[in-house]
Amino acid sequence: NAGVTQTPKFQVLKTGQSMTLQCAQDMNHNSMYWYRQDPGMGLRLIYYSASEGTTDKGEVPNGYNVSRLNKREFSLRLESAAPSQTSVYFCASSESRAIRMELFFGSGTQLSVL
Amino acid sequence: EDQVTQSPEALRLQEGESSSLNCSYTVSGLRGLFWYRQDPGKGPEFLFTLYSAGEEKEKERLKATLTKKESFLHITAPKPEDSATYLCAVSMFSGGYNKLIFGAGTRLAVHP
Numbered sequence: 053n054a055g056v057t058q059t060p061k062f063q064v065l066k067t068g069q070s071m072t073l074q075c076a077q078d079m080n081h082n083s084m085y086w087y088r089q090d091p092g093m094g095l096r097l098i099y100y101s102a103s104e105g106t107t108d109k110g111e112v113p114n115g116y117n118v119s120r121l122n123k124r125e126f127s128l129r130l131e132s133a134a135p136s137q138t139s140v141y142f143c144a145s146s147e148s149r150a151i152r153m154e155l156f157f158g159s160g161t162q163l164s165v166l
Numbered sequence: 167e168d169q170v171t172q173s174p175e176a177l178r179l180q181e182g183e184s185s186s187l188n189c190s191y192t193v194s195g196l197r198g199l200f201w202y203r204q205d206p207g208k209g210p211e212f213l214f215t216l217y218s219a220g221e222e223k224e225k226e227r228l229k230a231t232l233t234k235k236e237s238f239l240h241i242t243a244p245k246p247e248d249s250a251t252y253l254c255a256v257s258m259f260s261g262g263y264n265k266l267i268f269g270a271g272t273r274l275a276v277h278p
Contacts (some may be wrong), residue, residue, distance in 0.1 A: 056209070092270055093270055094170065094253070094255075094267065094268030094269050094270050094271070095210075095253070095255075095268040096268075097266070142209050142210075144209070149264050153198075153257060153264060153266065154200065154212045154215060155200075155202075155210070155212065155266075156212065157209030157210050157211070158209050159207070159208050159209050160207070160208070160209050
């Protein structure tokens with residue numbers, strides 16, 4: 053049982069390049085999320101998908117786009133990477149967006165934008 | 167402003183030396199408080215959920231408690247394998263949906 057799988061693990065981009073981070077979960081969860089984690093700050097929500105077919109902005113959506121491909125997969129795209137997007141990115145899933153929303157996280161993608 | 171603050175930022179303990187981590191919050195309409203453990207290079211791993219003041223949860227050497235303004239994660243007789251960053255998160259209802267706010271974490275190092 054893999055849980056939440058993210059790829060790639062590491063990525064280095066030049067300013068202006070684009071890339072897509074992939075995420076898949078095998079727990080039959082309805083809700084999926086993308087977070088970024090920066091030193092000295094709490095995890096911040098970029099985008100989320102409450103259920104298949106829906107996506108919504110979180111706290112820090114600028115510069116990102118997402119696609120909920122199906123119930124299992126939720127991708128994050130950087131169209132034109134900027135140094136401010138250097139961070140560790142985590143995908144997560146939960147049964148729903150209701151009160152019982154324990155999150156299950158992937159192992160993260162460390163992204164550096166030069 | 168809704169806020170979650172964890173203290174201390176870092177804590178160094180000797181094996182067997184019990185201590186507590188603090189998570190204080192200022193949010194309107196708490197729906198739940200969550201504790202996660204994060205090992206270096208990995209994603210956070212869920213530990214506990216607390217829903218109301220007075221509630222307590224235990225798991226091995228860890229015990230989480232909740233008051234109206236803060237939560238404590240008590241670590242009893244820690245071992246080196248308890249070394250990790252511990253994250254606190256608060257769930258609240260805002261803007262029509264459940265919102266989760268994370269603290270910056272406490273880095274715990276337990277030395278033999």
